[in-house]
Amino acid sequence: MATPVKVYGPTLSTAVSRVLACLLEKDVQFQLLPVNMAKGEHKKPDYLKIQPFGQVPAFQDEDITLFESRSINRYICDKYSSQGNKRLYGTNPLEKASIDQWIEAEGQSFNPPSSILVFQLAFAPRMKIKQDENLIRQNEEKLKKVLDVYEKRLGDSQYLAGDEFTLADLSHLPNIQYLLNGTDRSELFTSRKNVERWWGEISDRESWKKVVEMQTSPPPS
Numbered sequence: 001m002a003t004p005v006k007v008y009g010p011t012l013s014t015a016v017s018r019v020l021a022c023l024l025e026k027d028v029q030f031q032l033l034p035v036n037m038a039k040g041e042h043k044k045p046d047y048l049k050i051q052p053f054g055q056v057p058a059f060q061d062e063d064i065t066l067f068e069s070r071s072i073n074r075y076i077c078d079k080y081s082s083q084g085n086k087r088l089y090g091t092n093p094l095e096k097a098s099i100d101q102w103i104e105a106e107g108q109s110f111n112p113p114s115s116i117l118v119f120q121l122a123f124a125p126r127m128k129i130k131q132d133e134n135l136i137r138q139n140e141e142k143l144k145k146v147l148d149v150y151e152k153r154l155g156d157s158q159y160l161a162g163d164e165f166t167l168a169d170l171s172h173l174p175n176i177q178y179l180l181n182g183t184d185r186s187e188l189f190t191s192r193k194n195v196e197r198w199w200g201e202i203s204d205r206e207s208w209k210k211v212v213e214m215q216t217s218p219p220p221s
């Protein structure tokens with residue numbers, strides 16, 4: 001049996017959960033290694049050897065070490081191409097290019113405002129950090145513009161890169177999960193009927209339901 005790959009970081013991290021969703025889609029055995037961020041373990045020299053920016057996740061597969069959740073996911077799909085969901089990262093250059101295009105849109109356009117909103121609206125209150133109302137307002141406006149593009153796209157196709165659920169859709173799951181369930185901004189999504197339909201489909205996958213379960217009852221660290 002293949003050695004399980006290793007994922008370093010807490011399940012509550014959006015970037016960690018992006019990788020977990022991919023591993024579950026691909027039926028890849030993994031081991032979760034806790035990183036106590038409250039104690040600053042992600043900034044310690046040993047951890048910086050595998051994630052030089054001091055962020056989670058870090059990932060190890062035998063002697064390969066990687067960071068950046070979206071790159072890790074592409075690697076998982078390529079390395080484990082013959083198992084699990086075989087359409088997750090496309091089957092030909094054109095499909096892959098379309099998936100990559102929407103992964104880039106997620107990373108460059110969707111993630112910047114949504115991760116700020118996730119931090120300000122979901123995490124800051126729990127961490128007793130004062131919210132920045134201006135920052136919230138500005139990023140809500142930015143996210144609305146991005147979601148208007150998604151609304152149009154998802155009126156033309158079932159998923160972002162076409163008629164199949166792919167890494168592009170999967171990459172959006174963590175931030176939307178928090179914005180819909182951990183904040184009072186769900187209307188951003190529910191007011192756009194194609195986006196709402198898409199969210200219903202992508203969040204109903206067994207892989208994502210399992211990640212959410214891991215987040216709500218994480219293993220003892």
Ligand SMILES: N[C@@H](CCC(=O)N[C@@H](CS)C(=O)NCC(=O)O)C(=O)O
Pocket residue numbers: 013014015016042054055056057067068069070
């Ligand atoms: N682009 C990176 C982002 C990773 C990231 O921002 N991780 C956050 C947790 S979700 C983190 O480690 N924050 C702590 C820090 O930046 O010091 C990825 O996708 O892996």
